[in-house]
Amino acid sequence: MNDLGAVCLISSFSILLFSIIQTSYGIFKNDSRALELGRYTLMANFAVILLAFIVLVVQLMRTDLSNYYVAMHSSEHLPLFYKMTSVWSGSSGSLLFWNLLLSGFTFIVLWQTKDLLNERIPVMHLSLAVIACFFSFLAIFFPDAQPFREFQPAAVAGRGLNPLLQHWAMIIHPPILYVGYVSFAIPFTIAASALVTGQLSENWFRFVRRWSIFSWFFLGTGILLGSKWAYEELGWGGYWAWDPVENASLMPWLLSTAFLHSMIIQERRGMLKFWNMLLIILAFHFCLLGTWITRSGVLEGPHSFSKSSIGTPFIVFIGVSFFFYLGILIYRKDKLKPERNLEAITSKEGSFLLNNFLLVIATLSILLGVFSPLLSGVEYKAPWFNSWGVPAGILLILLMGAAPLLAWRKGADQIFFTTLLKPLIAGVIGAGIYILYYTRNFSISDYSLGDVLGEVYSVLTVGLGIFTIAGIVQEYHNGIKARRAAIQGENYFQAGFRMLLKNKRRYGGYLVHLSMVILFIGLAGNAFKQNTSVKFFYFLRFSPTNELIYTSDDTAILGDYTIGATTLKIKPIVNGDPEAGLNHRNVIVSHEATFEVKKQLKSFDTMVTERRYYPQISHLSGDFETHIPTSEPSISSTPKEDLYIQLGAIEHADLSDENPDLPGMFLDFFFTRDPAIKAAKYLKFPNQIVANLEVWINPMVKFIWAGSLMFFLSGLLILLPIGEDKK
Structure with missing residues (x-):
């Protein structure tokens, strides 16, 4: 099936080259037949990319270990749903998904405009074909973007999906974010076609508006879902860390927000025409830049990919495209003069202008922070972003x-x-x-x-x-x-x-x-956020089961809360179908700590937090290599605040430098069948251990998730054609 997928990508590249040539010829020679042929071939590209995508999904579902991508991102023990969604867990798979979305949106907009006859439409076709051709070019000529690389001989076992991605929000967060990134190509190419042809009458941005809202809505929803994932999965007590990948999605969202507001001024007052064109050019290229940041490996984050060979051609494409359209914008500046001047800075249009200024300055400041390791060798952390971001946010609320x-x-x-x-x-x-x-x-x-x-x-x-x-x-x-x-x-x-x-x-x-x-x-x-780290002493208690049980009577106090340790279990969790048999490839080791919590000395909640250790398997030998730890925090939520706890490292009771390898010891104990040997291995476990617990009190977090839900519902209401007059 690798050959079929590769043929699809080569066919896509060939089709797009043909479409570019035909459309270019039709534009220069004013040949309607060439333009029509270019349009049909561009629409046909969607079917070819869709077939390639289906091939990769089938390979993931079948765990086809002759495919390098499958071997690196899936395994036979992974649940079927995670196998399917691992298509966007790696660089080459996510770029294929990017290409699929782009070709799908291109098909839709070409269908929407099939009856329109003006000079702008062929230029829009050409722009979309060039962008799509670039992604097919990457998938053919750069190994890190090739989803159908052969693994010869076939891998012995799959390495599996990154454990951090095995979470409901992370499954839907990337595709929603990709929809926002990719769909901005449509309003951009519509605006660019008006700019290139010089047909800058007001009707171009009326068609752009719904597509821009669509992109803005999905970008915003994806960002908020990512915050929810970070809060529930990373175990650090927060939801936004100003990570480069988080910032990569925030920057185009801020620019698209500015564009949606300044469009209103152009419609109502005939102002900001040049500015609106600049904003939409910036917004699209920041979408591309966000994709580059995530996949180039130049900047690291908890959900970025490793260093990649596509970084250089990608940033060159972004630079060439941006300066090309910026040059045309400057060339057309005389046609983009405002019809009126600003009459009062505290008028409605003045407040919109200030809003735009703040959003763009915030975007450029974030860009500076993101690239600070490359520019100055010093990485700007959250305090730097908050030092200007909080005042800017307050001013935005005022506006x-x-x-x-x-x-x-x-x-x-x-x-x-x-x-x-x-x-x-x-x-x-x-x-x-x-x-x-x-x-x-x-x-x-x-x-x-x-x-x-x-x-x-x-x-x-x-x-x-x-x-x-x-x-x-x-x-x-x-x-x-x-x-x-x-x-x-x-x-x-x-x-x-x-x-x-x-x-x-x-x-x-x-x-x-x-x-x-x-x-x-x-x-x-x-x-008013509070945070502390607590150490609890535990003692080993005999258990007739395959679980190790440690108990403790220690307590800790933070604010109104009294946190009492009870048990810490070391136990197996089966990843996949238990009936398929247990082995070192599908057994996760869990450190599960239970705490009885009182609030103002009254019983409040029983909270259970874990550290899970997923097996990392060698794809060459099928042997166990190491464990990948993940956090499973426990969150007790009230309208006033969240009590958030996360089990940390486990140490020797004497607090010596080297921590005990309890996951490795437990696996060795768990898979031993001889009772005498098993008993001897049980005695090797430390009788006393110290477990670290991180505790946070996060006030008013419920408002964040309520606001996120309302953003989704209100954005959906605006986007869907509910209640609109049919024309």
Whole structure:
């Protein structure tokens, strides 16, 4: 099947080259038949790439160890679902998936535009064909992008899927993020075709809008799912670490957010035409840059791939493409002059402009931080990002709340008492109530400058968040009143619901703002986050089963919580079907610690946290090589805060430098069948051990996940054609 997959990729490359030649000839010679042939071959590429993708999925499901990618990313013991989804767990498989999505979106947009006759459409076809051809080129000529490399002779065993990826959020997070990355090629090529041909009438971005919202929505949803995965799987008590791969997805999302807002100004006021073109060029190339960061291996992160041979051609393609379109943009600058000038900086259009400025500056700052190891040899960590990111976020909340309340062309002073005053009063009162709440409910450490600043930022975030929420409520109320005055017979809630469906761009956008405010309020709880590390002493207790059981009576206190250790079990977990038999390839060793937790001396919860050790198998010999540890935190969540615990390293009772190899000792003990030898190996386990436990109290985290869910639902409402007038 490797040959069939390789033939598909070679065919794709040939088809795309033919499409590029035909479309180019048709454009220069104004030959409609050549253009039509180029369009048909570009659409046919989707079927070829789809067949290649199906071949790889079938190989993964069958554990075809003659395929190098399968041997590196799957195994016979992996559950079927994980086998199928491992198609995007490695570099070459994920690039094939990238290519599949691109060809699929290309097919859709070519079908949508099949009846349109203007000079822009063939240029859009040509741009899409060039991008797709580049990815097929990588898959043929660069080993790290080849999903159908032969493994001769066939591997003895598969190495399996990275244990960190065996989580529900990580299974759906990458494809959702890829959809956001890849689909931005469509609005970009539509805009680029208008730029190249000089046909810059306003109708180009009306077609772009829905595709841009589609890309922005999937990018945002993918980022939030990645945060959920990090919180539940990595065991470090957080959800955002400013990791290079996280930042790689955040940067195009910020730029696309800026573009969606500045499009409104171009539609309403005829301004920012040059700026909008620059934004969409930047957004797409930052999508490509994010793909490069993840797959080049130049920058490391918990979910980036190893160093790769595709890094150089990829960054060259990004650079050539960016400067080519930037040059055309500069050449067309005279056709992109604004129709009007900004009349008041505190007007609605002024607030949108400030919003754009902040988002772009934030993107460039993140870019500087991402490449700091290459530029200065020093990696900028989370404190550096937070030092400017938190104030920038607070300013964005202010603009998010103020912009809907401001008027076009008029300064804030002219409408202050009619639209701004009531939400502002609500924000001040809300900030005061929040101060009273956190002083009574959250533990505050001994003050330092950082603690005081954190509290100030937290109060500002919540106060401005309530200001924004009050403004949204006011806008909805005024809209409902106006609708009920114009349309008789609707009650208050009917009018509000129908108003939302009829004007989703405005009122659906307010719901997105509301979701972001709720999320930011959750982030404000970080000012009162607590963390400590505790050591518990355990003693070995006899067990007639194949589990090792250690017990402890130690307790620890953090804030209102008393954490009492009870048992620590070392036990086997079967990865796959137990009926297939147990061996060193499919047995995971689990260190499972149970704790009884009290809150204010009252029984609160029983929490179980693990460290799991997955076997790493040699694909050449099939023998066990080493263990890959993963974290399985326990999270007890309330509306106020999360208690988050994670079992750490296990040490000798004398705290000597070298930790005992309990997973290796346990496997040796577990697979021994002779009772006498098994008993002797049991006696080799240490009678006393010390287990480390990391404990976090994370206030207001529920708001983050509530805001994330609302972002998904409100974005989906805007995206789907629900309630729209059929034309």
